[in-house]
Amino acid sequence: MPKKDFSSFEIAVIIQELKNKITKSRINKIYQYDKKTVVLKLHKKDNPQIRLVMEAGKRIHLTSYLLNPPKIPPNFCMILRKYLNGAWIEKIEQFEFERIVLLYLRKKNENWKIILELFGEGNIILLDEANKILQALIFKKMRDRNIIRNEIYQFPPTNSKNPYRISQDELIQGLTQTSNIEIVRSIARLLGIGGLYSEEILYRANIKKNILYKDLKYSDFEAIFLSIQDLLSTIKDSKINPRLILDKKNQFIDVIPIELYRYKTSKFEPEKTFNEAIDEFFIKDTIKEKTSSAEKTNKLQKNLEQIDRIIDEQKNYLESQKKAINLNKNIGDIIYSQSNILQLLLDLFSPRKRSGKNWTTLFKEVFNAKKKAKMPEKLVESFDSEHLLANIKINNLKFSLNLRKNIFENAAEYYDISKKARQKSEGAFSALQLSLKKREDLRKKLQKNMDSFKTEPEQILVELEKRKIKTKRWYEKFRWFKTSDGFLVVAGKDSISNEVLIKKHTDGKDLVFHADIIGAPFVVLKLEEKVVSERSLLEASEFAAALSRSWREGAASSDVYWVTPNQLSKSGPSGEYVPKGGFMVYGKRNWMRNVPLKLAIGVIHEDSNLTFIGGPISAIKALTKYYVILIPGEMKGKELIKMVILSL
Template sequence: MGSLRKKEFSSFDVAVVVNELKNAIVNARVNNIYQLDAKTLLFKLHKTDQPPLRLIAEAGERLHLTSYAFEPPQVPPAFCMALRKHLRGAWIANVEQHEFERIVTVYFKIKTGLMRLILELFGEGNIILTGEKGEILQALIFKRMRDRNILRNEVFQFPPSSGKNPFKVARDELELALRGFGDVEVVRAIARFLGVGGVYAEEILLRANVEKTRKCDDLTDSEIGAIYDGLQNFLSAISSFKTEPHIVLAEDDSFLDAVPFKLKRYEAFRRQLYSSFNEALDEFYLKVKAAEQAAASIEVDKLRQEAERLRRVIAEQERALREDEAKAERDRHIGDVIYAHSSELQSLLDKFTAAKREGKDWKELISEVLAAKGSSRTPEAFIESFDARNLAVNVCIDNLRFSLNLRRTLFENAAEYYERGKKAKQKAAGALTALEESRRKLAEIEQRQREVETLKTVKPMEVMEELVKRKVKRKEWYEKFRWFRSSDGFLVVAGKDAVSNEVLVKKYAGADDVVFHADVAGAPFVVVKAEGKAPSEQALREAGEYAAAFSRAWREGAGSADVYWVKPSQLSKSGPSGEYVPHGAFAVSGKRNWMRGVPLRVAVGVIEKDGKVTFVGGPLDAVKAKTNVYVTVVPGDSSDKEFLKQILQALMAKLPKEQREKLGKVSIEHIREFVPYIKGTLVTTGF
């Protein structure tokens, strides 16, 4: 992957994203909220009759819908938990760009009114939740600032405007403003006045054919008119949804930028078009994050080495600190001991002073003193040895050993020890400061290590491949129901409950389709989709088995059930003689095509697709057509997770080691949808 610059959201980008989001997420319900990292939130949204939506919001960085599944932390951070408390289950009422700033406000409808989530996409960014009265409830970053505060319970205030809202600027106002900049370059003047940033300020001038370095006071009326027209072209494209979202490609196919309009500055580059700006941003940031993860692999080794170096430094600093503290305490204690035993020690020093005055030989004096020590007479008993070279006597009092300089008085000796202790204490204080700084640096390195470790990979392409695998496949309409493909390829769809029965028959059953129902109260409706050709006998037989299996006959432990099929036109919500037809049920008119004694059985198998091992289920013949590794299940008394585990173990026993490892990573819950009432008995196995 070549060089890839990090995108900075412009006011124009925000405007286009917000326009698209208004259509996409307004009236959607918040199913859940996840916090992917320190600054990034992922909202899982649901909108009636539409596939699930995922909205990603990164403070200071980006806002767009994503088609990719991300793995959130196992334990949600406190900020995420707070947002869930307030917003889970809320409905999105509106999405707005504040003025023309890089600020987006999402309005959430709750039982008691409206709440706002404000996303700031400039600088370090922030995400702020406000209550019904505008008071700040939660924020990613609480802080005090010169012009406003982000503090709990204070009324939220937007930051000062970065420029004039272009939608509210008239031509005369633009002319007056530009001329007021005097000898400032026109590109700088536009960027400052409108707050649109350098990229779009330059683009407006390119379209107006005005040199960006031209001084404002040199501009002609026609040039100012052209500048105004260039601005209006952008604003008109935003308002009328006439955008051309694309990613700009470098020569090596790396991504240079994601933009909502065709820009003159990128005319020499190839483009990769997308159906929406949200989609373009999603793909762009996919590669940005992949590049960041690849770079992390290089950084992590450097961080590890630096952390090891700091740990060695800290160990040495801790040792030195212990020594300095011990020395300070010992020298202070010696001074105290000298004062506590001053009379005995002074007597000892007096003997040496007298001997020196009398000219007595040192060797003779030492012999006398040692003789007195032997008789345990104080103060001679304190003496351990003499240091004739340095004229010092080494003493031991209460197991504390120290020397006294015979050239100094007793109190001069004490003062020297106190001074040494003071210096050692000062040295220890300095050592502690250095140690704390080293520990702070190590904490920063370790924090960065943790961040980088979560990103670490070997190559950008490996990251890309993994992320692409996580791209969420757009759900087909039938995936909201139970379904399978017959052994000869027909789509068979079944209701799960009264609501889905109603929707399946009313909305999705076509005139040429076939509708099955078991002759058991509360059974699901099962639709065989014709898809342009008449359903085969095999497909009808398998659909009949499916209808029988998911009826209450399975729960009651029956071995078989009767099933019939009709055309959708034979179903009605009007019963005979005005009889009430409950929700999820239909009255049948005309001939019923019966299938008697349909055996109750289903199969669960294992398939590998696109490198992934997963489960497949349905009628026995339909599963056998897809895999040789399967188990057959009939009604029985084994139930719940223990039974699901039995099925999993039976399947894994028939797989090679590599596939067993892959299947082990798939949740056992994926088997649940294939087993009626989550109970039964294993009978035969394939392979």
């Protein structure tokens, strides 16, 4: 069965990753997507946009997927926005290795906490500086604590021990409390770590998981204690190896931060971080839920069609019984109202009248009299010689009389049939009411299911992939290209980005290019300790020349020089001011003379999308055969863009 929540160990790994990601970030917006899921949109300087998902009772992680929030935010979301929009995240931590996460927030001179409870049905609770409850996703009274507005928040009581703080002696003493159960369950209870990681501890300690406490030696306890410390060190030292576990049908069944013995032979997909793995797992899990819902919808539709057929049959049966009630009662009434004449007819077949005649002879006598329009013989339509019935027609009503019974017995028989039909009708009516209710319930379930999942799972997955936030690489904030040999070349856009590029993103072994003209950006060739080729030097020079003021002035070429980063300084000669984005260049300059001013713009197919790329002609030509060459001219930007698009 796929994972539905996280163990305390997994939460510890998540929090360790989140500390570096979200600490000192600012809350820009808060969304609530359903009853239990809140997303914080965060901003952190020099970082791509961050979205933190918190689902009560289930999960916390960063997400790269954009979901559609409801048009009208729920009340809980509005209150969080009121207090926390613009707040800074000061700290995130796990409470005592429990499935509880604390977010510490600050806004001006005020402080708050968000408590995320990831056990049971879960909760998200907003506290003030004094730990007083301001708002909660779920308010409730419990046996051991209350979640009530204006009350002081209390953590739930626990019997488990924090594995970070437990000593070997405390471990042994704690395990004695559950000495009558398997050691794997005993460790899981004592540390609150979950069965999966309790198994892993024992595997690393080389101890069978189903052994009892009484069968363990002191050396076994030592091994268990060391195994616990070894497991915890993976969090502290960030020695994680996140992976998504797949079943035989290639469906995700688990997401884990480290290699585990239980999944030693299982198929898996590796991920860079545990947060990324969780994000993928729950997106696919959402798709599975939607797939399951689609299957459920189909089943509900089939059930609805079946109940419709049953209701039609029940209505038809009920109608037939109503007709039977009326018909047989009417026949009984006719027999009584015409009892005199009908009794005369029956008397024709009495034993005394028969006097040795057979039934066939009697029937012929009646038909002969009928031809003469004699009464009561003219009432007879036909005879059923097998069952000895006379088929009668009176006032356009046809019925049969039993020739062996008197008139009152015949009438009683029809009344009895009418009574039984009424009883059947009452039962059929009750059954119909139950069926109608069942149909109404099915319709509501079907509508609810269809409202929840109006899109096919495959379409949802495609849409989510389209809306997945692409993590920007640091150099995408600048102008950049890659040389024919694969070296990254990055250029500033203005004085501020020039300053950032040189100070923050330039290493000692990189090369810095600059056109020999005022009003040119710095261009950095990232070497990453590799030997640079002449071709890459020329392409970087062409990039520097094309981005300089020489292009705007319509020049055909420009001189470009390159230096090492340690030749740049913000300190000019005595009394000389170095402006923002500018640097003094000291020492030897390496010149590239008469560099032609030309650029290419091309198009490539990347991540299922068409992407425009620009740079020196030889560099673009190495990546695509679809490109146009640009040279300085008088054409305005919009016209040029239009012409480039039409040309490609």
